[in-house]
Amino acid sequence: MAEKRKSLIKIKPKKFKDGEVVKVSFMVMHPMDTGMGKDKKTKKIIPAKYINSVKFNYNGKDITTMTVWESLSVNPVFTTYMKINGKGKLTVTYTDNTGEVHEKSKKIKPKG
Amino acid sequence: MQRRDFFKKLGAAAAVTAVIPAMSFAADAKPVSPNKLDAKSAMDAITGGKTAKMSKAIKLKVPEIAENGAVVPVTVEVDSPMTDSDYVKSIHILAGKNSNARCIDVNLTPENGKAMLATRIKLGGTQEVIALVALSNGDYIMASQSVKVTIGGCG
Numbered sequence: 001m002a003e004k005r006k007s008l009i010k011i012k013p014k015k016f017k018d019g020e021v022v023k024v025s026f027m028v029m030h031p032m033d034t035g036m037g038k039d040k041k042t043k044k045i046i047p048a049k050y051i052n053s054v055k056f057n058y059n060g061k062d063i064t065t066m067t068v069w070e071s072l073s074v075n076p077v078f079t080t081y082m083k084i085n086g087k088g089k090l091t092v093t094y095t096d097n098t099g100e101v102h103e104k105s106k107k108i109k110p111k112g
Numbered sequence: 113m114q115r116r117d118f119f120k121k122l123g124a125a126a127a128v129t130a131v132i133p134a135m136s137f138a139a140d141a142k143p144v145s146p147n148k149l150d151a152k153s154a155m156d157a158i159t160g161g162k163t164a165k166m167s168k169a170i171k172l173k174v175p176e177i178a179e180n181g182a183v184v185p186v187t188v189e190v191d192s193p194m195t196d197s198d199y200v201k202s203i204h205i206l207a208g209k210n211s212n213a214r215c216i217d218v219n220l221t222p223e224n225g226k227a228m229l230a231t232r233i234k235l236g237g238t239q240e241v242i243a244l245v246a247l248s249n250g251d252y253i254m255a256s257q258s259v260k261v262t263i264g265g266c267g
Binding site for chain 2: 079080
């Protein structure tokens with residue numbers, strides 16, 4: 001359960017002003033097993049393991065919530081837009097169908 | 113006599129080769145997806161029986177030919193002012209022939225500023241990708257595009 005997963009939050013453009021609408025993408029290394037694939041060596045079915053839900057939280061407010069099924073590709077990327085509204089923290093949380101929870105946050109500092 | 117023997121052997125060999133793949137197919141029976149759902153019932157589950165109109169306000173970007181079905185980039189963009197009174201409530205991506213048609217549901221708020229979603233999905237074969245969008249006034253609009261998949265991506 002306590003596997004460490006790499007994740008990343010990217011904001012485009014890198015330098016932004018207050019009130020600007022920016023592109024936010026969240027990437028995570030996750031197997032996203034459907035529960036239908038087989039291990040080629042052991043010939044056993046790999047149990048399902050996929051991300052259930054993703055939450056984008058900015059300054060304590062849920063901006064975007066996603067419900068996800070197994071049809072998303074391995075190492076998924078979630079990209080949406082977001083309006084910058086002052087200094088703060090963006091936290092992205094995902095939960096897994098096996099109960100795994102992962103959190104990643106990034107400080108937001110608008111310039112000018 | 114030799115010729116007759118030869119044909120007998122040939123027949124036996126053909127029978128064996130015909131049986132082997134049939135057996136291996138039976139052993140390889142595909143496990144059923146835990147949440148099996150086809151596109152129509154998935155759409156009904158989202159809209160609650162309402163019919164969704166085809167709309168040009170949605171820009172669905174999917175490659176027409178996907179070489180690898182395991183990673184197909186999808187971008188959905190909706191023309192919307194995203195104000196408190198008029199915004200896009202949610203964006204859904206459905207893949208018609210996947211064993212579970214629902215790929216992702218995204219609930220947006222006016223704080224997003226722009227209604228856009230980009231992800232990568234798995235496609236089991238050549239099929240239609242549908243983008244279903246719920247607006248804040250209760251209407252549903254949709255757009256679809258067929259994608260040719262050369263190698264299926266679902267296990």
